[in-house]
Amino acid sequence: APGDDLLTVDNQLITGLPGSEQTLRMQRVPGLDILRLTGSIPADAVPRVYAVAMRDPAETAARRLFRLLTERGVTVEGTTQARHEPAGVDAAMAAPLLIAQLTPPPLLDSVQRILVNSQNLHAELLLRRVALARGELSPEGGAEVLAALVSEAGLTPVEAELFDGSGLSSYNRVTPRGMADFLRWAAQQDWGDELRGLMPVGGESGTLARRFRGTALEGKVFAKTGSLHGVNALSGYMTARSGQTLIFAVYANDRPADAPSIIGEMDANLVRIAEEN
Incomplete structure (x- = not known):
C-alpha cells in the first residue's frame, strides 16, 4: 500500500x-x-x-x-x-475465538487465478483445500492426492516428484518429457478441454498477455509459465499452422544472473515450430 x-x-x-x-x-x-x-x-x-x-x-x-x-x-x-509455533507442536487453545472468516472462492476460480496469474499463494492453498476435502488439516494429505494423480498419469518418481503446491520447493523435480506426457494425459480426460480453457493465452491474457503478440501463435498458445531465480519454463498446448494441436514443455535452467533474458528465444523457437508444422 x-x-x-x-x-x-x-x-x-x-x-x-x-x-x-x-x-x-x-x-x-x-x-x-x-x-x-x-x-x-x-x-x-x-x-x-x-x-x-x-x-x-x-x-x-x-x-x-x-x-x-x-x-x-x-x-x-x-x-x-509474530509468534510461530515450532514444527510438530500443536497449538493448545482453549475455546478459540473466531475473529474473522474468509470464504474461499469457487475451486475453478482459484485454479484459473493460479494458471493465468501464476499465483503461488493460491496454489499452496489449493493443496490444503484438497487435504481438507479428505478431512485432513495438513498439506501432507494434499501432497498424497497430488502424488496419486501424477502416478495415475503414468509418470514415475524419476519424471516427477513434487513436495509443495506452489512449485517453489527446491526439492521439486519434473522433467520436460514428464511434463509433456502429463499434459497429453490431461488432454485425454473429461476435464482436459476445461483445463486448457483456464490457461493464459498468448498475446491475450495473464502471464502471456505480452508474449507472442503479432506472431503465428497469438491467440493460439495456451500455456503455464514458470519462473524462479535463473529458471524460465513454459508448458502447454499450441495450435500449429496445419491446425494440429502440439504439446510442448520448454525449460531453461541455471541461467547466469547477468545473462540476457532467454524468454525471447524460447518464444521464437515455439513460433518457428508452429509455422513449420
Whole structure:
C-alpha cells in the first residue's frame, strides 16, 4: 500500500529507448525486506502491477494491523511480534475465538487465478483445500492426492516428484518429457478441454498477455509459465499452422544472473515450430 515501510525497493532500473525489450528482474534479498529491481524498461512501457511475497507474512500482517489501529486513534502498547509455533507442536487453545472468516472462492476460480496469474499463494492453498476435502488439516494429505494423480498419469518418481503446491520447493523435480506426457494425459480426460480453457493465452491474457503478440501463435498458445531465480519454463498446448494441436514443455535452467533474458528465444523457437508444422 502507498506509504508502507514493509518492503524497501532498491531501484536499479534504467530507462530504455521506446520499443526496446523489457528486461525487468525482481530479486528478493535473502533474509531482508528488500526488493531489488534491475534491468531495463522501455520509455513507452505501459504500467503493470506486480505482486511479491513477504518474507514473514505473520509479521507483515501484525505491522500493518498496528499501523491501521494507530492511524485511527487506537493506542497500542508494546511492539509488534509474530509468534510461530515450532514444527510438530500443536497449538493448545482453549475455546478459540473466531475473529474473522474468509470464504474461499469457487475451486475453478482459484485454479484459473493460479494458471493465468501464476499465483503461488493460491496454489499452496489449493493443496490444503484438497487435504481438507479428505478431512485432513495438513498439506501432507494434499501432497498424497497430488502424488496419486501424477502416478495415475503414468509418470514415475524419476519424471516427477513434487513436495509443495506452489512449485517453489527446491526439492521439486519434473522433467520436460514428464511434463509433456502429463499434459497429453490431461488432454485425454473429461476435464482436459476445461483445463486448457483456464490457461493464459498468448498475446491475450495473464502471464502471456505480452508474449507472442503479432506472431503465428497469438491467440493460439495456451500455456503455464514458470519462473524462479535463473529458471524460465513454459508448458502447454499450441495450435500449429496445419491446425494440429502440439504439446510442448520448454525449460531453461541455471541461467547466469547477468545473462540476457532467454524468454525471447524460447518464444521464437515455439513460433518457428508452429509455422513449420
